[in-house]
Amino acid sequence: MTLRLPTLMLGNFRRLAVPSFCRQINTLSGQDFPVKEMTLEVESVLVTGAAEGLGLEFVRQLARLPTPPQYIFAADINQRNLEIVKRVDFNPDRTEIVPLKLDVTIRRDREEVRKAVEELVGDMGLSLLVNTAGMAHIHQLRDLFGVFMEEHFRINCVGPVMLVMEMFPVLYQAAEYKSGVLPYMSASKAAVLHISPWSPFINDDDPMLFYEEEIAYRTSKVALHMAMRCLALNLTNLGVLALQMNPGNVKTTVGQYQIPSLRLQNPLEVSHSVSDMLKTLAQCGKSHQGAFLERNGDFIPF
Numbered sequence: 001m002t003l004r005l006p007t008l009m010l011g012n013f014r015r016l017a018v019p020s021f022c023r024q025i026n027t028l029s030g031q032d033f034p035v036k037e038m039t040l041e042v043e044s045v046l047v048t049g050a051a052e053g054l055g056l057e058f059v060r061q062l063a064r065l066p067t068p069p070q071y072i073f074a075a076d077i078n079q080r081n082l083e084i085v086k087r088v089d090f091n092p093d094r095t096e097i098v099p100l101k102l103d104v105t106i107r108r109d110r111e112e113v114r115k116a117v118e119e120l121v122g123d124m125g126l127s128l129l130v131n132t133a134g135m136a137h138i139h140q141l142r143d144l145f146g147v148f149m150e151e152h153f154r155i156n157c158v159g160p161v162m163l164v165m166e167m168f169p170v171l172y173q174a175a176e177y178k179s180g181v182l183p184y185m186s187a188s189k190a191a192v193l194h195i196s197p198w199s200p201f202i203n204d205d206d207p208m209l210f211y212e213e214e215i216a217y218r219t220s221k222v223a224l225h226m227a228m229r230c231l232a233l234n235l236t237n238l239g240v241l242a243l244q245m246n247p248g249n250v251k252t253t254v255g256q257y258q259i260p261s262l263r264l265q266n267p268l269e270v271s272h273s274v275s276d277m278l279k280t281l282a283q284c285g286k287s288h289q290g291a292f293l294e295r296n297g298d299f300i301p302f
């Protein structure tokens with residue numbers, strides 16, 4: 001069965017927005033879930049950018065959870081799909097890895113992915129959406145063209161936001177499905193996670209923190225921060241958690257070859273970064289709604 005969001009609910013998004021939102025997300029106090037350590041238990045997860053880097057590692061580690069998801073939708077722009085399945089160690093009796101083609105910037109792809117997910121998950125909905133799809137290319141300011149900035153915006157911000165919009169109904173379905181067993185917001189119920197780099201505050205006065213070659217990458221990710229905070233307000237009313245996390249400086253194509261500021265630091269293994277993020281994600285609840293977190297759970301001010 002496919003559940004569509006009631007029109008009334010969509011119309012009421014703004015009016016129902018939680019006014020104390022900004023105060024809530026900057027404190028760990030007042031958590032709305034039990035204090036004991038939580039483990040992540042999701043029925044289904046969609047990972048974008050799943051053929052390599054952080055995305056592939058999310059697929060690997062999710063498949064090895066003590067209670068693994070029934071469905072892992074591994075979406076890749078280049079259809080390196082069979083390759084993904086071969087590179088992941090999973091128990092076929094407990095988990096099905098479903099390779100999907102997804103360019104986050106293409107509307108038709110997003111729609112096809114939503115339909116494929118709906119068809120398999122049915123009433124359970126989609127528990128977790130992990131967006132790792134992203135691009136980072138550098139350009140000296142003198143070579144910067146609008147088209148280059150636009151490409152970063154489309155891949156790092158517009159596509160991921162539109163994907164969340166497309167998946168609203170299935171995420172809401174998951175929140176409803178588990179509302180009896182998990183009355184509070186939780187990543188084990190229904191959640192969206194975006195991966196974003198740490199960046200200096202915009203008004204920071206240390207020029208060393210700003211790398212002119214990264215202007216397109218950084219501005220597109222800051223736009224994603226704002227977009228996700230706005231979306232998070234609305235997702236609260238649907239019981240869907242929305243977070244962003246900084247993975248650290250990780251040994252991936254983006255981390256090691258494309259971003260000059262990351263090359264200066266000691267890189268982390270992908271497995272280390274993803275394992276930290278999954279542990280943190282499992283502990284997140286309503287007080288983390290719309291937040292930007294370090295992989296260890298510390299709040300990052302915007």
Ligand SMILES: NC(=O)c1ccc[n+]([C@@H]2O[C@H](COP(=O)([O-])OP(=O)(O)OC[C@H]3O[C@@H](n4cnc5c(N)ncnc54)[C@H](OP(=O)(O)O)[C@@H]3O)[C@@H](O)[C@H]2O)c1
Pocket residue numbers: 048049050051052053054055076077078102103104105132133134135136155159195196197198246247248249250251252253254255256262
């Ligand atoms: N690694 C780090 O240190 C670090 C630090 C902070 C934040 N991040 C963020 O973490 C995310 C994952 O990066 P990563 O380090 O794992 O790099 P990665 O290995 O290059 O993974 C990014 C993936 O996204 C895919 N992709 C690019 N454009 C896409 C599109 N339009 N639709 C769908 N998929 C697309 C890429 O495919 P192609 O290979 O075909 O382009 C690639 O598979 C990125 O958003 C990045 O900004 C990484």
